[in-house]
Amino acid sequence: MSTIRVAVVGAGPAGIYAADILTQEHPEVRVDVLERLPAPYGLVRYGVAPDHPRIKEIIKALRRVLSRDRIRFLGNVEYGTDLKLADLQDHYDAVVFSTGAATDRPLDVPGIDLPGSHGAADFVSWYAGHPDATESWPLDAREIAVIGAGNVALDVARMLAKPAEEQLVTEIADNVFQGLSLNQVTDVHVFARRGPAQVRFTPMELRELSHSPEVDVIVHPEGFEIDEASQAAISGNKSTRLVVDTLLKYVEAEPTGASRRIHIHLCQAPVEVLGTDRVEGIRTERMELQGDATVRGTGEYVDTPVQAVYRAVGYLGSELVDLPFDQTAGVVPNDAGRVLDLDGAAVPGTYVTGWIKRGPVGLIGHTKSDAAETVASLLADLEHAPSVDRDPDAIVAQLAERGVAVTTWSGWERLDAHEVALGEAAGRERIKVVPREEMLRIAKG
Structure with a gap:
């Protein structure tokens, strides 16, 4: 059986849960999680107040998923700027958008x-x-x-x-x-x-x-x-x-x-x-x-x-380049996670999960079941799709050609350790690094 390559756009809980379920449900799936920020975890890192450490415990579970061999983290990659839908379709058998709702x-x-x-x-x-x-x-x-x-x-x-x-x-x-x-x-x-x-x-x-x-x-x-x-x-x-x-x-x-x-x-x-x-x-x-x-x-x-x-x-969710969008609801039109075009037909190999799929409602438990529904649709569709051999390094090479400073998982671990060290020096669990340029410099090592 050929390797199935899936791109998940957005490294918040919705995207990470989708990657988790994909790799557990199918032994030949490899997932690249693309995130526009240098750091993963989405609103768990950037939408939870700093005095809510108990909620941030979810990061431990998300970290275990992203550290798996069959999942690759590519940070500081912005969809619509660094990559378009056609690029993702060239490199992957399917694309799952989990960009959330942040406005x-x-x-x-x-x-x-x-x-x-x-x-x-x-x-x-x-x-x-x-x-x-x-x-x-x-x-x-x-x-x-x-x-x-x-x-x-x-x-x-x-x-x-x-x-x-x-x-x-x-x-x-x-x-x-x-x-x-x-x-x-x-x-x-x-x-x-x-x-x-x-x-x-x-x-x-x-x-x-x-x-x-x-x-x-x-x-x-x-x-x-x-x-x-x-x-x-x-x-x-x-x-x-x-x-x-x-x-x-x-x-x-x-x-x-x-x-x-x-x-x-x-x-x-x-x-x-x-x-x-x-x-x-x-x-x-x-x-x-x-x-x-x-x-x-x-x-x-x-x-x-x-x-x-x-x-x-x-x-409210934000419009995504090359995808249909419901401006009132702030979501991408879909049926069980399958993206629908303006005529109501499914866009091949293109899916959504999380708040960009259903709107900003529900707790973490809803996000998991939501991802499971989308993954079920994706895997069912792949049974009827032609198998294509794809070079896993081609996307990295393309980003390098375009001058994108990609944050890898090892780079994130360096940044993570740096923030923890800053916190330890001040008697705290962590002190967050804010400027993007500094985050990239530390991640690069």
Whole structure:
């Protein structure tokens, strides 16, 4: 049986799980995992807050997969710039795109484009030490609004409110620590459109808001509504019940007088960002539950003075060169992972998995099952495809001809060891290297 060569574009969990399942399901499959950044792991490395080391434990499992003999990591290779679809089709029997969703979903309210208004994804990239993020971040606002009712909104609120010194036990990059040290914030207001049983917080994320002694969490009783659908959700889902119980404890808690506060406002929907030359406030409309977990506006408006706004209303996938794309959903049209062209026909040998396939929903477990579905489609299709002998070094030679400084797995291991050594010298687990040029220099050795 001939060797089957598959390219996986994107080295986050979705792509790595696809490579894992491919090599376990078929003994003749060899996988190249192509990643536009010099480092692997995607949003696990660049989308998780530095003070969440438990979530980063998943990296240990991902590392074991990427270190296998039949999987090759090629970092600092950008699809659409360094390689096009035709290049990949020349070198591989199949291509799986797992590029995720890393941009902010837009929020269409007046004033959202004022200076001082930010997308949460950009802020997350900055504090996570993403090499393409801005080096510094404006943190001169004393009062801040965060729009959203998911874990990203809580991460943003916590990172804004938590004193920088408390981050020194984490892998936080030096430029991020210096930026957070200048933070002027006193109050962070988180606005959720619906009630306590409809928010998308996880219990752990919600409890962690109060772990800093310098931060009080204040859940305002206005909007703390439980309708019939809410009660059913609380009774039928343990996670929902824990979230509502935690929110209720915050409602009943007495403030400690901490220097910083996180306010959670339920049943308040943003209608306008206020200001002339920059953000000066946010206007929200009070909402009321309808009995079926939906809400309607009451016509009562509340203005809250803030000097910055962060929208955390969801991620959105980005269009990929030479592939069809659903601009509204932010996904590549597909059937069980098979990419579909504009006429609804499957594009031969081309697949998607992860958030670029289904949108930014679900946890790690969903990503695994999602990858399994795509791999099943791929392997079924290969049974009917002609066998072609391909030179595994041809893609490396082509990238070298184009002047691409490819990061290999051994190069990543050098960079990884360097970051760990930086951390050990400071009594920490790791200190992340941020500039791309420095990452490449260290990886090259």
